[in-house]
Amino acid sequence: MSKKEFKAESKRLLEMMIHSIYTHKEIFLRELISNASDAIDKLYFKSLTDTSIGLGKDDFCINISVDKENRTLTITDNGIGMTRDELENNLGTIAKSGSLAFKNENQLSEDVSIIGQFGVGFYSAFMVAKKVVVTTKAYGSDIAYKWESEGVDGYSIEEANRDSIGTEIVLYIMENTEDDSYDKYLEPYQIQNLVKKYSDYIRFPIKMEMETSRLKEGTEDEYETVVESKNLNSMIPIWRKNKNELTDEDYNKFYQEKFHDFEDPAKYMHVKTEGTATYNALLFIPSRAPYDYYSKEYEKGLQLYSSGVLIMEKCADLLPDYFSFVKGLVDSEDLSLNISRELLQHDRQLKIIAKNLEKTIKNNLLKMQKDERDKYNDFFKTFGLQIKFGIYSSYGANNELLQDLLMFNTSFGEKPSTLDEYVSRMKEEQKFIYYAAGSSVSRIDSLPQIELLKDKGFEVLYLTDDVDEFALKMLMKFKDKEFKSASSDDLDLETKEEKEQIEKQNEENKDLFAIMKDGLGEKVVEVRLSQRLKSHPVCLTNGGEISMEMEKVLNSMPNNQKVKSEKILEINAEHPVFESLKKLYGEDKEKLKKYAEILYTQALLIEGFSVEDPVKFSNMICDLMVGK
Ligand code: ADP
Numbered sequence: 001m002s003k004k005e006f007k008a009e010s011k012r013l014l015e016m017m018i019h020s021i022y023t024h025k026e027i028f029l030r031e032l033i034s035n036a037s038d039a040i041d042k043l044y045f046k047s048l049t050d051t052s053i054g055l056g057k058d059d060f061c062i063n064i065s066v067d068k069e070n071r072t073l074t075i076t077d078n079g080i081g082m083t084r085d086e087l088e089n090n091l092g093t094i095a096k097s098g099s100l101a102f103k104n105e106n107q108l109s110e111d112v113s114i115i116g117q118f119g120v121g122f123y124s125a126f127m128v129a130k131k132v133v134v135t136t137k138a139y140g141s142d143i144a145y146k147w148e149s150e151g152v153d154g155y156s157i158e159e160a161n162r163d164s165i166g167t168e169i170v171l172y173i174m175e176n177t178e179d180d181s182y183d184k185y186l187e188p189y190q191i192q193n194l195v196k197k198y199s200d201y202i203r204f205p206i207k208m209e210m211e212t213s214r215l216k217e218g219t220e221d222e223y224e225t226v227v228e229s230k231n232l233n234s235m236i237p238i239w240r241k242n243k244n245e246l247t248d249e250d251y252n253k254f255y256q257e258k259f260h261d262f263e264d265p266a267k268y269m270h271v272k273t274e275g276t277a278t279y280n281a282l283l284f285i286p287s288r289a290p291y292d293y294y295s296k297e298y299e300k301g302l303q304l305y306s307s308g309v310l311i312m313e314k315c316a317d318l319l320p321d322y323f324s325f326v327k328g329l330v331d332s333e334d335l336s337l338n339i340s341r342e343l344l345q346h347d348r349q350l351k352i353i354a355k356n357l358e359k360t361i362k363n364n365l366l367k368m369q370k371d372e373r374d375k376y377n378d379f380f381k382t383f384g385l386q387i388k389f390g391i392y393s394s395y396g397a398n399n400e401l402l403q404d405l406l407m408f409n410t411s412f413g414e415k416p417s418t419l420d421e422y423v424s425r426m427k428e429e430q431k432f433i434y435y436a437a438g439s440s441v442s443r444i445d446s447l448p449q450i451e452l453l454k455d456k457g458f459e460v461l462y463l464t465d466d467v468d469e470f471a472l473k474m475l476m477k478f479k480d481k482e483f484k485s486a487s488s489d490d491l492d493l494e495t496k497e498e499k500e501q502i503e504k505q506n507e508e509n510k511d512l513f514a515i516m517k518d519g520l521g522e523k524v525v526e527v528r529l530s531q532r533l534k535s536h537p538v539c540l541t542n543g544g545e546i547s548m549e550m551e552k553v554l555n556s557m558p559n560n561q562k563v564k565s566e567k568i569l570e571i572n573a574e575h576p577v578f579e580s581l582k583k584l585y586g587e588d589k590e591k592l593k594k595y596a597e598i599l600y601t602q603a604l605l606i607e608g609f610s611v612e613d614p615v616k617f618s619n620m621i622c623d624l625m626v627g628k
Pocket residue numbers: 031035036039077079080081082090091119120121122123167260
């Protein structure tokens with residue numbers, strides 16, 4: 001029997017699990033039971049159309065047994081089983097998504113979150129077992145197989161004997177150590193408690209032989225100990241229960257078990273409706289993004305049940321992309337059991353349910369935004385990007401639905417703000433919703449362009465994500481107030497007198513600016529004096545529709561089309577540097593051009609662009625220093 005190596009990534013993860021200081025080793029049982037339950041779900045579904053399986057609804061169950069002498073804990077299910085290939089692929093590999101970057105590998109405290117993110121289910125067995133033996137026979141297969149592993153060293157697969165379809169998992173429980181006691185996993189009462197704690201809602205019976213003491217027949221006070229098979233779980237799916245029977249803890253536990261998260265969800269929603277569509281739904285907003293959330297690998301969707309039978313693991317049609325982070329399930333009587341994926345897409349009932357759920361999610365998010373702002377801020381930090389993409393990619397179609405969910409940092413304070421809150425703070429004379437974009441809040445905060453806005457007491461939205469400005473372009477307005485970039489050339493902040501004054505100065509220095517523009521060539525469309533600058537000598541502003549931030553973003557994308565924003569170099573008339581420029585205009589026009597380039601490059605740097613020719617720039621500065 002040849003031994004195979006685990007794939008490298010699986011091996012590393014396995015190693016981390018085994019050596020982790022993770023204190024909740026006990027969750028291994030929950031993981032194995034939920035796998036067993038999934039497997040039964042699948043075979044049960046098949047059994048509805050394939051009578052040769054010979055199992056009725058009440059025949060399906062999960063069995064647990066312990067053998068203290070041999071230190072084994074065995075979990076058996078009559079689910080769908082695994083073929084040889086499935087054994088190989090499912091148990092030989094963790095996280096099939098390919099290359100995984102394990103950050104903070106050495107920080108044990110990070111283990112939990114890494115492990116949690118992968119939902120490594122089966123492998124958690126190695127937190128308590130030194131050896132695991134899986135014997136399984138798949139539906140539709142004549143041969144059974146045995147998979148065996150003692151952890152990181154690898155695993156082996158060989159043919160085995162097993163009559164019925166299903167899977168048996170034997171865990172050889174570790175010996176106690178100084179720090180950890182493993183004996184408890186061999187105690188029926190402890191196992192019962194763990195099942196109650198984590199797997200009570202599993203829809204199939206979880207059975208175990210247990211000793212109970214009962215009154216001896218024919219006596220009144222004599223007890224005897226008998227062994228009987230006991231149902232450990234209550235089996236009622238949580239979503240069928242009444243909300244008032246359930247506590248927060250019930251929902252949180254269910255979520256963790258079902259969706260392999262180690263953290264409570266940020267929010268749960270329990271929907272029970274009758275009417276145009278009859279269904280129960282349980283929706284959860286995770287506290288943290290799954291590791292692959294912002295990648296192509298991530299699959300959105302809700303579990304879909306028809307009258308309690310799982311018919312689809314991830315029904316994508318139930319969730320719009322902008323709410324793709326939602327986890328959960330829908331159980332409806334209105335859907336046919338053996339409906340195909342294609343038919344499902346056109347199902348009217350399903351569309352109605354999806355629309356209703358969308359409303360539910362939005363309303364719950366708004367409620368969280370209102371009542372639990374800190375939590376909402378965390379939510380938005382985690383998933384806000386998805387909502388902003390939702391606005392951008394729908395070309396305005398989702399504006400109404402999504403705009404109230406947005407949060408932005410602003411020049412007014414530490415805490416992010418809604419657009420509505422911004423508008424409510426707008427000054428009477430303020431015409432626009434101002435925004436400025438940049439790579440970080442502190443960077444935007446020091447942009448020369450927003451000095452005057454701040455000076456006048458106007459609040460500025462700080463856009464730090466690439467998609468932000470594009471999303472605002474799609475919104476165009478909020479409550480009839482137009483969005484305006486702080487870098488746009490027509491901020492319209494000046495009084496009539498101020499405007500006339502600057503026009504006059506610009507006119508007087510027309511030739512000076514023409515020379516500077518000449519020196520800069522195509523880089524800018526204009527050089528002129530600025531009204532918006534207070535202390536900084538220069539800044540770049542934008543004519544046209546494409547802003548400098550948008551230029552950066554568009555040009556960083558694959559297949560970029562080298563877009564260019566129309567840049568205007570604005571000079572502060574009050575700054576001493578303007579006097580120097582005027583002096584040079586009279587004395588040395590070539591040097592004036594050089595100065596233009598230095599000022600332009602400085603403005604570029606402030607904007608967060610990189611310098612086009614750093615060596616040249618450096619030489620020019622040195623020339624300046626030595627008085628050339
Ligand atoms: P997950 O459950 O998150 O997919 P696991 O590591 O727990 O990850 O399991 C990997 C896969 O192995 C499962 O998706 C399933 O296909 C298969 N599997 C695990 N346990 C069983 C079982 N008892 N019966 C049938 N298949 C199983």
